[in-house]
Amino acid sequence: MPMVTTTKDTGPVREHLKSLGLTKYEALVYIALLRAESASATKIHEISGVPRASVYPVLDKLIKKGLVSVSNTTPKQFDAVPPDEGLKHLLLQIERDAEAAKKELVAIYQSREDHEERKQEMIWTLAGRENIENRISDMLANAASSVIIFGARDLITPRILDLIAQVPGTVAVDIATDGTFAPGALPPNVRVRDIENLIQAGLLQGEQMAGVFIADRERLLLRLNGDDISPSALYSESPAFLQLFLNYWNHITTSLLT
Amino acid sequence: MPMVTTTKDTGPVREHLKSLGLTKYEALVYIALLRAESASATKIHEISGVPRASVYPVLDKLIKKGLVSVSNTTPKQFDAVPPDEGLKHLLLQIERDAEAAKKELVAIYQSREDHEERKQEMIWTLAGRENIENRISDMLANAASSVIIFGARDLITPRILDLIAQVPGTVAVDIATDGTFAPGALPPNVRVRDIENLIQAGLLQGEQMAGVFIADRERLLLRLNGDDISPSALYSESPAFLQLFLNYWNHITTSLLT
DNA sequence: TAAATGTTGTTACGATAAAGACGACAGGTA
DNA sequence: TACCTGTCGTCTTTATCGTAACAACATTTA
Numbered sequence: 001m002p003m004v005t006t007t008k009d010t011g012p013v014r015e016h017l018k019s020l021g022l023t024k025y026e027a028l029v030y031i032a033l034l035r036a037e038s039a040s041a042t043k044i045h046e047i048s049g050v051p052r053a054s055v056y057p058v059l060d061k062l063i064k065k066g067l068v069s070v071s072n073t074t075p076k077q078f079d080a081v082p083p084d085e086g087l088k089h090l091l092l093q094i095e096r097d098a099e100a101a102k103k104e105l106v107a108i109y110q111s112r113e114d115h116e117e118r119k120q121e122m123i124w125t126l127a128g129r130e131n132i133e134n135r136i137s138d139m140l141a142n143a144a145s146s147v148i149i150f151g152a153r154d155l156i157t158p159r160i161l162d163l164i165a166q167v168p169g170t171v172a173v174d175i176a177t178d179g180t181f182a183p184g185a186l187p188p189n190v191r192v193r194d195i196e197n198l199i200q201a202g203l204l205q206g207e208q209m210a211g212v213f214i215a216d217r218e219r220l221l222l223r224l225n226g227d228d229i230s231p232s233a234l235y236s237e238s239p240a241f242l243q244l245f246l247n248y249w250n251h252i253t254t255s256l257l258t
Numbered sequence: 259m260p261m262v263t264t265t266k267d268t269g270p271v272r273e274h275l276k277s278l279g280l281t282k283y284e285a286l287v288y289i290a291l292l293r294a295e296s297a298s299a300t301k302i303h304e305i306s307g308v309p310r311a312s313v314y315p316v317l318d319k320l321i322k323k324g325l326v327s328v329s330n331t332t333p334k335q336f337d338a339v340p341p342d343e344g345l346k347h348l349l350l351q352i353e354r355d356a357e358a359a360k361k362e363l364v365a366i367y368q369s370r371e372d373h374e375e376r377k378q379e380m381i382w383t384l385a386g387r388e389n390i391e392n393r394i395s396d397m398l399a400n401a402a403s404s405v406i407i408f409g410a411r412d413l414i415t416p417r418i419l420d421l422i423a424q425v426p427g428t429v430a431v432d433i434a435t436d437g438t439f440a441p442g443a444l445p446p447n448v449r450v451r452d453i454e455n456l457i458q459a460g461l462l463q464g465e466q467m468a469g470v471f472i473a474d475r476e477r478l479l480l481r482l483n484g485d486d487i488s489p490s491a492l493y494s495e496s497p498a499f500l501q502l503f504l505n506y507w508n509h510i511t512t513s514l515l516t
Numbered sequence: 517t518a519a520a521t522g523t524t525g526t527t528a529c530g531a532t533a534a535a536g537a538c539g540a541c542a543g544g545t546a
Numbered sequence: 547t548a549c550c551t552g553t554c555g556t557c558t559t560t561a562t563c564g565t566a567a568c569a570a571c572a573t574t575t576a
Binding site for chain 2: 080091104124
């Protein structure tokens with residue numbers, strides 16, 4: 001009974017499996033086998049919707065990847081390796097590759113000629129919410145003496161809040177924003193200033209969503225377009241550029257004193 | 259000076275980066291940027307050998323992946339994110355995907371109808387040295403009461419030896435082989451028998467490289483063609499099939515008593 | 517038993533999508 | 547003027563997707 005089911009609900013899983021190096025067909029066949037518990041090629045074809053002729057080469061690849069095993073009966077029966085076991089080894093292989101790649105790339109990176117002069121004065125653009133938060137993450141994680149953050153409350157997302165909480169106690173963290181934080185969410189080395197009255201006084205206007213992150217007074221990230229679908233940010237280690245915002249910061253703190 | 263270097267030594271790195279989802283060009287451009295420290299598109303083209311026109315879209319993708327940042331100067335300058343940082347986030351994303359996929363797939367796997375009868379009697383084929391060792395790994399890691407291993411000494415590779423050493427002390431491990439082990443390499447719950455004299459007596463012949471791994475007397479892996487380029491193995495939970503080798507095992511142990 | 521029917525494993529070939537490769541061109545810089 | 551940058555369009559190549567056909571074998575039916 002050729003009951004060919006269409007490519008149904010298997011929505012996000014396929015995308016996730018693609019990250020692990022599986023093709024569309026490989027994902028479909030593997031999922032079908034997880035459902036079926038030892039099936040023939042034809043049955044796999046019926047469940048997965050993958051053309052019957054394509055099932056065989058796809059199964060070969062899955063076998064080589066250690067996700068599927070074959071019986072020695074005739075006709076052959078195929079069975080999925082349990083997903084926790086199969087994915088574990090798949091991921092392990094990727095992690096090994098990543099480790100090897102990192103090793104070689106770091107070697108290249110460190111042996112390059114350092115012409116930092118130019119680079120120091122450069123202002124760089126970052127794209128994508130994820131990448132921006134990653135950069136902030138690295139700034140906070142590597143901060144040795146001080147961290148300064150100011151801007152709209154929305155900028156300090158739960159993830160960033162979490163990163164702040166993990167900054168060592170020896171690092172002075174200064175935050176100036178217009179909102180509040182849950183009590184006890186921040187360690188004692190973090191000082192929060194409320195700039196709401198400054199905003200109302202017209203001293204801080206413009207890009208509502210812009211925000212500034214400064215680490216050790218030498219690394220700066222300027223976040224823009226926070227409400228856009230693809231936000232962007234500027235990053236710089238330029239002393240001149242930094243000084244601009246450090247002055248800005250001085251302005252804020254002294255204004256708050258009055 | 260158009261000094262277009264050919265796709266040179268960057269041998270294995272590219273393969274490793276492919277595991278992380280990078281294409282050939284992406285890998286070449288990223289490596290070039292690691293060498294160059296903030297270069298223009300043309301310079302990247304010269305170093306990497308990637309066609310100049312192709313460099314731009316490739317850089318876009320690398321930027322989206324958080325591996326490259328752009329200056330706001332004109333002409334644009336590009337710079338590589340340090341590899342340890344960049345690869346970390348890349349791998350993190352993959353691990354998140356793997357975790358999500360595992361969750362969904364395990365759900366599917368557990369909700370499938372259990373028709374174990376047929377499967378129990380089945381004998382499965384595994385392909386590839388890596389996959390075979392992975393299966394052995396899982397057998398040893400999940401063994402609850404007993405482990406039996408017999409066959410040529412070559413089968414017990416350093417990795418397997420390591421796995422044996424990690425088996426909990428409550429599990430009785432029996433090994434029969436024709437070679438020796440470094441003193442202290444094995445914990446006290448492992449008992450080793452020497453079958454060399456049995457081999458010389460002609461009681462154990464045939465496939466020199468075949469070996470048997472049995473866990474809890476209910477899971478069996480039969481390794482074949484150990485010297486072949488792509489070795490294979492049989493796996494089974496069939497009681498009948500298992501009994502065959504348990505008898506074999508009895509034969510060995512009793513023969514050694516005389 | 518013999519013919520009819522169905523299934524399996526394999527091969528071949530076309531369609532589509534992605535990556536790789538090349539040339540051309542408007543605009544800006546030196 | 548000469549050069550470089552950024553962009554576009556096109557072409558080739560490769561991998562994946564998808565369809566069709568076929569020999570070998572097994573099963574059913576007459």
